[in-house]
Amino acid sequence: MLRKLYDWTLSMVEHRHALWVLAFVSFIESSVFPIPPDVLMIPMILARPSRAWLIAGVALVASVLGGIAGYAIGAFAFESIGQPILESLGKAERMTEFNTRFNxxxxxxVLAAGVTPFPYKVITIMSGWTGMPLATFITTSILARGIRFFLVALLLWKFGAPIRDFIERRLGLMFTLFVVILAGGFYLVRYL
Known part of the structure; x- marks a missing residue:
């Protein structure tokens, strides 16, 4: 089933309403959909590099709005909607432990989940469930998703198709390393 969703998502690149499809996928990916918007973004930007910033902007706005929907699921409907979603992702057993340390x-x-391969939807739902301040969640989501989508757009705009393999296979690892190094730097400054 996941392969069919992936194939459908990829087939929408050529659709005349591809930006709307990207907005839809970006929105629902932030709370329930398993396919990341990059699947659409990458071929859309490669096909029309002059629209790279528009495409990244659409993904950013829709993703943050979808994140707010995920936050609402966690805050108001965790038991009926949020918990089954997290269980389907195999994250249910760690919810209690996660809740105590999350805030x-x-x-x-939020920053780490927004830029790394970790499912952003897990963080959006957990942010609402744990009662993270909404302003912190929104601000950090804008920063994280902006970094992710606009960096992908920049790399594709600047280097085109040759950078595609790097983005698809290694950019998540680079983001993860960046977050670890950044967090480690803050830790060193604070405690040493």
Missing amino acids: DLGFWA
């Missing part, structure tokens, strides 16, 4: 990490948790 201490707040900014960092």
Whole structure:
């Protein structure tokens, strides 16, 4: 089933309403959909590099709005909607432990999930469930998703198709390393 969703998502690149499809996928990916918007973004930008910033902007706005929907699921419908979604992703067993430490990490948790391969939808739902301040969540989501989508757009705009393999296979690892190094730097400054 996941392969069919992936194929459908990829087939929408050529659709005349591809930007609307990207907005839809970006919105629902932030709370329930398993396919990341990059699947659409990358071929859309390669096909029309002059629209790279528009495409990244659409993904950013829709993703943050979808993140707010995920936050609402966690805050108001965790038991009926949020918990089954997290269970389907195999994250249910760690929810209680995660809840106790989550708000201490707040900014960092949302930033890390927004730019790394970790499912952003898990963080959006957990942010609402744990009662993270909405302003912190929205601000960090804009920063994290902006970094992710606009960096992908920049790389594709600047280097075109040759950078595609790097983005698809290694950019998530680079983002993860960046977040670890950044968090480590803050830790060193604070405690040493």
